[in-house]
Amino acid sequence: MRCSLRTPALLALGAAVLAACSVSTPDRQAARAPAVAEAPAPAPPPPPSASTYAPAAPRSVTVTGSSIAAPQAMLKRAPAPGYLIIAPPQADKFPDKEANATQLVAEHPVSTFSADVDTASYAFVRRQLTGGRLPPPGAVRVEEMVNYFPYRYAAPTTRNAPFAVTTEVMPSPWRAGNQLLHVAVRGFDLAQAERPPLNLVLLIDVSGSMGGPDRLPLLQQGLRLFAESLRENDRVSIVTYANGTEVALEPTLGRDKQKIVDALDGLRAAGGTAGGDGLQRAYALAERHRDPKAVNRVILATDGDFNIGITDPKQLERFIADKRKSGVYLSVFGVGTGNLNDALIQRLTQSGNGNAAYIDSLLEARKAMQEELGSTMFPIANDVKMQVEFNPKQVAAYRLIGYETRMLARQDFKDDKVDAGDMGAGHTVTAIYEITPASEAGKLVDPLRYGDGKKAAPAAKGEELCFVKVRYKLPGQGASRETAHAVRAASVRKAFDAASEDARFAVAVAAFGQRLRGEAPVADYSYADIASLANEARGKDAEGYRAEFVRLVRMAESLGKTNPVGQP
Known part of the structure; x- marks a missing residue:
């Protein structure tokens, strides 16, 4: 919310709001209403000025990282000309990871990471752009943006070998002389009749921060x-x-x-x-009614703002990891902005x-909660790891684009105790390397x-560009399986x-x-170039994604030219 301050009429109101903000979290809700109600009302303001007021006022104001409800009277009344408009600080929190660096093959020939099928970053970026803002760089996870889209990759033919791996190598469009390795993995899709019950x-x-129309109502x-x-x-x-927890619905069959x-x-x-x-409480309920023949899962819907009870992230991680061993998994739908x-x-x-x-609209809710129910709810493999x-x-250097939060050590690939991502029925995973x-x-x-003192590759393997391996566990099994795919230098496309x-x-x-994200490798590759690249590869686009x-690329191009204050 934009806070409006004018002296002397609103001094008492300002003091009351500051007093409410200083109340400890559990008591804050009770303290708000009296503080606002007892403040003297200011004189009616003149008509709003378009230059000083944006009518789409949010429903909460962020004060030192806490979200408090805005008085409804302040939401409905536009400030008069001469009011000081104060924009709230951005309190969204994102993983702080630097982009993957270029690795010399002579020193680090192997790249290992966990498969990722999340899509939250793309939807959040879309919301920011359609709202007229460039997203903060930390909100942009390249792999989630790439994996947001459906692709027509070759499918596996049997459930016992649940992955098909295909690769393509092509010239890089943003750096002459470099190439891009495109690795595509598609999971086996379960027929409707084969899908286990849920x-x-x-x-x-349902905390106070979820009251806005883009949160709980959505x-x-x-x-x-x-x-x-x-x-x-x-x-x-x-x-x-x-403030506490409640069972709003005891276990109920889908027929009801x-x-x-x-x-x-x-x-x-x-x-x-x-x-x-x-x-x-949710995990206790899921475990109480756990069915070994069903998909057992907790689905958390939140803006992620935990401030009562267990709040330490490491303690929460340990708790969830321990519950994962019982066969109860966790998925999350994120909503809102400002304190996400x-x-x-x-x-x-x-x-x-x-x-x-991330749910930014009813269309995204339909995509995530209805259309993609099969791929997200029905796992076909656990602890899916990829290694190249x-x-x-053949290759002097490489750079994995994205996956910064999913990187693994080389030895983690064969260590079955190391957790990695899971994949659902029909899921696809895409990884892109820029190689020199x-x-x-x-x-x-x-x-x-x-010299490097290392032996050259055997003659039979010398024409291979790289070797791709996927390691995974079938649901309910403790031992991993592997599938592999060799990429030959002769397969490189002559033109993009x-x-x-x-x-x-x-x-x-x-x-x-x-x-x-402002990454250097594409600094000279314009938004117009990117839009042209995407336009020429749209193909069949039934849903218009x-x-x-x-x-969105065009929006970013326009916003980049206007360069809003505080944006990259």
Whole structure:
């Protein structure tokens, strides 16, 4: 909210608001109403001025990191000319990770990371751009933007070998001489009749910060669509949390959809944020009704702002990781902006073998909660890890684009105790490397005076560019399996346009994400170049996702020219 201050009429009101802000969190709700009610009312202001007031006032104001409800009278009344407009600080929290650096193959020939099928970053970036703001760089996770889109990758043919791996290598559009390695993994899709029943606990944040129309009301709309998708033998419970926790719906079969919808419609937002306590109660409920033949999962819907009970992120991670061993997984739907704790949401999701989505509109709610129900709810593999070994005879250096929060040590690949991402039925994962061919090595570093002392690759493998491995566990199994794919130097496309539409579009999205983050490799590659790249690779776009992406690139281009204050 924009705070309006004019002397002397509002001095008492300002003092009352500051007093309310100083109250400790559990008591803040009770302190607000009297503080505002007892303040003397200012004289009616003159008509609003377009130059000093934006009518779309938010419903909360951020004060030193805490969210307090705004008095309704202040929401409805525009300030008069001469008022001081104070924009609230941005309190959203995102993982703080530097972009992956270029690695010399002679020194670090192997790249290892956990598979990621989250999509939250793309939806948040879209919300910022459509709202007229460039997103903060920390909010942009390139792999989540790339993996937001559906791709027509080759599918596996059997459930026992649940992954198909395909690769393409093409010239880099933003750096002459470099190449891009596009790695595509597609999971086996379960037929409707083969999908196990669901045992789900919806853990819904109903604290005061969830009161805005883009938070709890939006979730309620989306979860109604979710309820319509339930099958008769699916089972759903609802737990809510604010100052405390409450079971809003005992386990209910999917055939009783109206009872589920009525429970959702009855939710109201007020109070603090006892998220840790809510997680404990939700997991206890899920475990009590756990079905070994079903998909057992807690779905947390929140802005991520935990401030009562268990709030230490490491303690929450340990709790969720321990519960994961019992076969109960965690997924998260994030909402809101201004106090979105995306960093915490990411940590919890990665600990709980789940996926994270950000709901910025009813269309996104429909996509995440209804259309993609199969791929997100029905796991086909756990602890999915990817590893690429580059041949120094063919590749001088490489750089993995994105996945900064998913990097693993080389030895983690074979360590079955190391947690990694899980993949659902029909999911696709895309990874893109920028590589420098061995012929271009002189542009990076001088050759070693005394040589590297390493053996050359065997002649039979010398023509391989790299070797891609995917390691995973089938659900319920403790031992991992592997699938592998060799990439030959002869497969490199002579021109970028010769690559498939899916690969070229994924590259355009990766370029956009890097540009929004301000990464040096694409500093000279313009938004116009990116839009052109994406437009030429749109292909069949039945839902319009790719057309929307091109519009977002154009928005970023316009915002970059106007350079809003405080934006990158």
